Amino acid sequence: MKDKLFFVLYLLGIIALTSVHNLWFFLGFLFVLFVISGKSIVPVVKKTVLSIILFNSIVSISYIIYSIFKNQEWFEYILLLNLRVFTITFMTFLFINRVNIFKALSFSKTLQFLLVLSYSQILTYKKSFNEFKLALKSRTIQKPERKDMYNFISRVFYFFLNKSMNNSKEISQAMKSRGFFID
Numbered sequence: 001m002k003d004k005l006f007f008v009l010y011l012l013g014i015i016a017l018t019s020v021h022n023l024w025f026f027l028g029f030l031f032v033l034f035v036i037s038g039k040s041i042v043p044v045v046k047k048t049v050l051s052i053i054l055f056n057s058i059v060s061i062s063y064i065i066y067s068i069f070k071n072q073e074w075f076e077y078i079l080l081l082n083l084r085v086f087t088i089t090f091m092t093f094l095f096i097n098r099v100n101i102f103k104a105l106s107f108s109k110t111l112q113f114l115l116v117l118s119y120s121q122i123l124t125y126k127k128s129f130n131e132f133k134l135a136l137k138s139r140t141i142q143k144p145e146r147k148d149m150y151n152f153i154s155r156v157f158y159f160f161l162n163k164s165m166n167n168s169k170e171i172s173q174a175m176k177s178r179g180f181f182i183d
Contacts, residue, residue, distance in 0.1 A: 007104035010095045017088050023076070026083045030090065037094050044097065048090045056082050110180070117171060125160060132156050 017029065037044055060078050067074035105111040136144065136152055144152070 003099050003101075003103040004107065006095065006099045007101075010091065010099075013091055014088065017084060017091070021080060023080055023083065026080070026087050030083070030087050033087070033091055033094060037090075040094075040097060044090060044093045047093050048086060051093075052085055052089050056085055121167065125163075128160075128163075129156065132159075 013029075017026070020026075034041055060082060063078060063081075064074050067077075101115060102112065105115055132152075140148075
C-alpha cells in the first residue's frame with residue numbers, strides 16, 4: 001500500500017512540476033526533496049547531474065545562441081528549464097531508490113508485464129555492456145588509445161542499436177500474440 005501511495009504522489013508531483021512555471025516553486029519543491037532524501041542526497045544529486053548534463057547543455061547553449069541572434073531575454077527561461085529537468089530527474093531517482101516499482105504497479109497486470117519486459121531488457125543490456133568492457137580489458141595490455149576507444153564505443157553502440165531493433169520486433173510479436181494490440 002505504501003508503494004502505491006508513493007507512486008500516486010510521484011505522478012502528482014510530475015503533473016505539478018510540468019504545470020507550474022515559477023522558479024520559487026521549483027526551489028521550494030527541490031528543498032523538500034533534498035530533505036526527504038536524507039543521507040542519500042549526494043549519490044542522487046550525482047546521478048541526476050550525470051544523466052542530464054549532456055542533454056541540458058546542448059539545449060541550453062542552442063537556446064542561448066538563438067536568443068542572442070533574436071535579441072531576446074534567455075536567462076530566466078534557461079534557469080527555469082534546467083531547474084525543472086533537474087527537479088523531475090532528482091525526484092525520479094529518489095522514487096526509484098525508495099519505492100519497489102513492482103509493488104507500486106501491482107494493481108495492473110498489464111503495467112506489471114510491461115515493467116517486467118523493460119526491466120529484463122535493462123538487465124540484459126547491462127550484462128552485455130559489462131561483457132564488452134571485460135572483453136576490451138582482457139584483450140588490451142596497455143591503455144587503449146583514443147582512436148581505439150572511439151571504435152569500441154561505436155561498435156558497442158551499433159550492437160545495441162541492432163539488438164534493440166531486433167528485440168522490439170520480437171517483443172511486439174510476442175505481445176500481439178498475447179492480445180495486447182487489438183487492431
